[in-house]
Amino acid sequence: MSAKEASKRQPARVLTVTSGKGGVGKTNISINLAIALAQQGKRVILLDLDLGLADVDILLNLSVKADLGSVIRGERKLEEILVRAEGKILVVPGAFGDENMANLGDSARRKLIDAIEQMTRYVDYLVIDTGAGLGSNIIDFTANADDVLIVTTPEATSMLDAYAVTKAVHNRNPDTAIHLLINMARDAKEAREASQRMTSIVDHFLHSPLHKEEFLLYDPVVGDAVRRRQPFLLHKPHAQVSRAIKAIARHLDEMPSVHNSKSHQGFIERLVDRFTTNHKAQVSARIPPKR
Template identity: 40%
Template sequence: MLDQAHGLRALASQNRDERKAATSPSLTEKSSETFAQAVVTPPAQVRRARVIAVTSGKGGVGKTNFSSNLSLALAETGNRVIVVDADLGLANLHVVLGIYPQYNLEHVTHGDRSLREVLCPGPNGIRIVAGASGLAELADLDAIRREALIESLGELDALADVVLIDTGAGLARNVLAFLCAAGEVLVVTTPEPTALTDAYAIIKTVYHENPQSRLMLAVNMAQNEAEARSAQERVVSIARRFLGTEVVSLGSIPHDPVVGQAVRNGKPFLLSYPSSPAARAVRKIAHQLTYSAPAPAEVEGVGGLLNRMQRFFNRHLGGR
């Protein structure tokens, strides 16, 4: 156990060092700068990934199918995308993407592999961090393992423009840790009244925990445009009225049989049915995210997420 703890700490500090090396110019780079450049050039901009957590109040509304196909659509528009399966109960993102990675998050929490080593290439150049079914709740991991996992997530900043995190549903502490820490939270709902109520509950909790985060909404499995629009308007107007906050509506994905068919074929619908209504809708949302609702001016990247996750656990577990 002691050896493992030591290994995990070493992994965490190795990640820290790698990140520093990736973001600070080397001595030789610096010395080759002219004096004028050194004076007028602002400090090298640290590139940070846009971190978007995809979640829902009610389970089974289509988060995983949506996140995996959205990640492919975001890659089509030129983004370097990493998608993380943070559903620690039922990890199935890789199944929807039709890939079977050798390593997953459990190897990271055990200290066997760094996060960089478990990244698995997927279609369209995306990379995936596969989840592990039945992985203990983040909150239940001992502090050292949790710290190793949180630290290692920081590596992703240098490797991606967008990090999409597919979470489990609901208000479990484990899910909330990701939601309350992410710069942007994309809530998926169906038009059903129960799903809308649960979507609002998530929005309210995230808003109270992290009022700075940008809240976004997508309606899935709508029967038609009118139903989708009415669902969006209900959530947006309730959040405006009771929380005084704006939820950005990204659009909707229709109910489309190709979604289930694509999973059965082992090939995401964006690739296997590229001109289906679902694929066109997901591309439109990717376009919205990239151009109409681009990253907020101050992207804190995965580093910001980590700090807030640590604070979340300190608050809710008293530092355990």
């Protein structure tokens, strides 16, 4: 796509995948959701923003020469690090094990925002895999997205931590659509009960709707796919986990997004506002006018 064509497009809908507790399935879900959206004809970039513990490239068996860290340090351009992956998606590899990435300073954050701004110009969806927890970088990036997918298992501790993240995201940006995804449920009953519990707590305390998404059962197919370094959606397209991911992608795409409303402030503008209150004039000069 030419730069001229890109400038005419609506910026991408930004979807972050996050959780309270670690190891609940975010990375597998981000990858497979990005592919499911691509299978529905969308242009998708998957951004690995698990700063410090990035592993999307490992799960996708990508050969990565340079990662997001090199863009943030100003050594590479974004287009030099984009990698094509199976399932017709583009991937921005994260910065594995680079400890400085976990706590970005002001200038690195601005470089990151610039890079993200570029990404949103060329695609329909930007799917962001984040780390777990309430670290301020994570919450800032998460809460500024159009849609946030909170992943939790039905375990009480995972649910409690998921609630804490839901609350933090909602308090930071009440316009973000928050979606709940129960992963690794033993059966449908357990998933539905967990989902019901969480939605009634969120209704009661945050007075805000939580969009319930299709649940994913615990399925050894996911572990098999991880060992083969292949997304489970491509390894076993008819497994329950794969059907559920496709249903989530369809539901997201059909759901009207705040993103489409005229008054909606875009992801990049919100990030800039949030991160650069003191340097706003300088930075917003680089942001293209609203389309």
